[in-house]
Amino acid sequence: MEPHATPPAWTLLMPLKPLARAKSRLAPTAGASARAQLALAFAQDTVSAALACTAVRDVAVVTNDGQAAEALAALGARIVPDAPDAGLNPALAHGATAVRGIRPEAALAALNADLPALRPGELSRVLEAAARTPRAFLADAAGTGTTLLSAMPGQLLAPHFGLRSRARHASSGATELFVSDAVSVRQDVDTEADLAAAVALGVGPHTAEALCRGTGPSPVNTA
Numbered sequence: 001m002e003p004h005a006t007p008p009a010w011t012l013l014m015p016l017k018p019l020a021r022a023k024s025r026l027a028p029t030a031g032a033s034a035r036a037q038l039a040l041a042f043a044q045d046t047v048s049a050a051l052a053c054t055a056v057r058d059v060a061v062v063t064n065d066g067q068a069a070e071a072l073a074a075l076g077a078r079i080v081p082d083a084p085d086a087g088l089n090p091a092l093a094h095g096a097t098a099v100r101g102i103r104p105e106a107a108l109a110a111l112n113a114d115l116p117a118l119r120p121g122e123l124s125r126v127l128e129a130a131a132r133t134p135r136a137f138l139a140d141a142a143g144t145g146t147t148l149l150s151a152m153p154g155q156l157l158a159p160h161f162g163l164r165s166r167a168r169h170a171s172s173g174a175t176e177l178f179v180s181d182a183v184s185v186r187q188d189v190d191t192e193a194d195l196a197a198a199v200a201l202g203v204g205p206h207t208a209e210a211l212c213r214g215t216g217p218s219p220v221n222t223a
C-alpha cells in the first residue's frame, strides 16, 4: 500500500466490559470490588495515554457500564453504548459501524482497555506502522493475543479478538506489526504476573492509586 500523503488521525475504539464482570483472571489476587476498581483504573490510564498521543484524533469507548462511561467521558472519551451486548467482537464491530456512520473515512484502531502502562509515544510508533498497511495488528506481550487491530479508511475492522487472536488475526489477512520500543502497547493485564510486568514498566496514576489503596505503593508512569 502507498503511504498516505498525510498521516491519518486515528479514532481508537476501546471496548470495556461491565466492571462487575471484568478482570476475572485477577480473582486469585483481588476481590470483586478491587477487580472492578482496577478494571476502571486500567481503562482510565489507557484512555488518558491514548488521548495524549499526537496520532490520535479521538477515543470511542464501547461500554454499557454507567460508572465507567461517566469517568471515561470526563477524561474526554466518547461513549458508544454496547448495543449488541454479545461479547467483545460484536461490541467492536458495532463501535466501528457507529464511528464510520459519522465519519465514513475514519482510520480505526481497536485498542484493549487494559493497558495501564501505555505510553503515548509508543502508541504513536505503532499507529505510524499501522498506517502503512490496510489492516494490521499488534500481538500482546504473552505472544498469543492481540492488543491493537487497525483498519485504514475503506477497510473493515473485522475483529477476531479472544483466545489465540494473534493467529486468528494473521489468518484473517491482517499484517502483523513488529515495532521496537512499543512494549507498553503490548502489555495488557489479565493476570497477577501481567500486573507485575505493567508495574515494572510504570503504570499510570489511576492504576498506581488503585494499587496503593489495595496492595501498597507502586511506580507511576509519568511519561
Ligand SMILES: Nc1nc2c(ncn2[C@@H]2O[C@H](COP(=O)(O)OP(=O)(O)OP(=O)(O)O)[C@@H](O)[C@H]2O)c(=O)[nH]1
Residues within 6 Å of the ligand: 014, 015, 016, 017, 018, 021, 022, 023, 024, 025, 026, 062, 063, 064, 082, 085, 086, 087, 088, 091, 112, 113, 114, 190
Ligand atoms: N464492550 C465490551 N468489551 C469487552 C467485552 N469483553 C471484553 N471486553 C473488553 O475487551 C478487552 C479484553 O478483554 P478480556 O481480557 O477478554 O476481558 P477482561 O474483562 O479484561 O478480563 P477477563 O475477565 O479476565 O477475561 C478489555 O478492554 C475488556 O474490557 C464485552 O463483552 N463487551
Ligand SMILES: C=C(OP(=O)(O)O)C(=O)O
Residues within 6 Å of the ligand: 088, 112, 140, 144, 145, 146, 147, 160, 161, 162, 163, 165, 166, 188, 189, 190
Ligand atoms: C481479548 C484478548 O485479550 P486477552 O488476552 O486480554 O483475553 C485478545 O488477546 O484477543
